Amino acid sequence: MNISVQQEDFDPGAxxxxxxxxxxxxxxxxxxxxxxxxxxxxxxxxxxxxxxxMTEKALAGIVAEAEARWPLVGVRLIxxxxxxxxxxxxxxxxxxxxxxxxxxxxxxxIMDRLKTDAPFWKKETTPEGERWVAAxxxxxQAAERWC
Amino acid sequence: xxxILYFARLREELGCASEExxxxxxxxxxGQLVAWLKARDMKWEQALxxxxxxxxxxxxxxxTTPLADGDEVALFPPVTGG
Numbered sequence: 001m002n003i004s005v006q007q008e009d010f011d012p013g014a015x016x017x018x019x020x021x022x023x024x025x026x027x028x029x030x031x032x033x034x035x036x037x038x039x040x041x042x043x044x045x046x047x048x049x050x051x052x053x054m055t056e057k058a059l060a061g062i063v064a065e066a067e068a069r070w071p072l073v074g075v076r077l078i079x080x081x082x083x084x085x086x087x088x089x090x091x092x093x094x095x096x097x098x099x100x101x102x103x104x105x106x107x108x109x110i111m112d113r114l115k116t117d118a119p120f121w122k123k124e125t126t127p128e129g130e131r132w133v134a135a136x137x138x139x140x141q142a143a144e145r146w147c
Numbered sequence: 148x149x150x151i152l153y154f155a156r157l158r159e160e161l162g163c164a165s166e167e168x169x170x171x172x173x174x175x176x177x178g179q180l181v182a183w184l185k186a187r188d189m190k191w192e193q194a195l196x197x198x199x200x201x202x203x204x205x206x207x208x209x210x211t212t213p214l215a216d217g218d219e220v221a222l223f224p225p226v227t228g229g
Contacts, residue, residue, distance in 0.1 A: 050228070051221060054206075091228070119221075119223060122227045123155070132155060133227040134227070
């Protein structure tokens, strides 16, 4: 398990390459990107706030749960904080396993749980000013289907 | 003493990122602390009416989670990372 919470950007290709080894048959990955719209408003940037200490603990708990549910070889999780612009990368989840089913499922599980359980908050900059992003009910439902 | 942290929209609405206070007498659960804070100040009364989440000692918690001296309690809006 390799988890980072950082301001700096990351290189998805290099991170995925780190997971490639002889006992791995599948690597699944997800990259979250800052969209330039939020609802009906144009978004020119966002700031990601988090709860230092709890963030790392929550992410480690989610990854540990994934490792208990699926036979994983490696997990790489990076979440950025601070000021981000449209098209910037926000989050990377990369999971390796002997076979693809576990890698796909664990990657999706980690993202779904991160959305509802990890203490990050997004504040968008729009033409009308700054606004906190509201939590989505669809994210809660996505996390609940793994229970 | 207990330490209370506020994040995101709640921190801005309250104008307060953190505070330390003696665990009020008769407060043994998170829900009782929230009620105590709301009774203490109108700003808390208003801010803690909307949907919020709570963590105790870095773990997600609920209104019935027990509280003890030395705990760190965090109050924040539903999370929106990822």
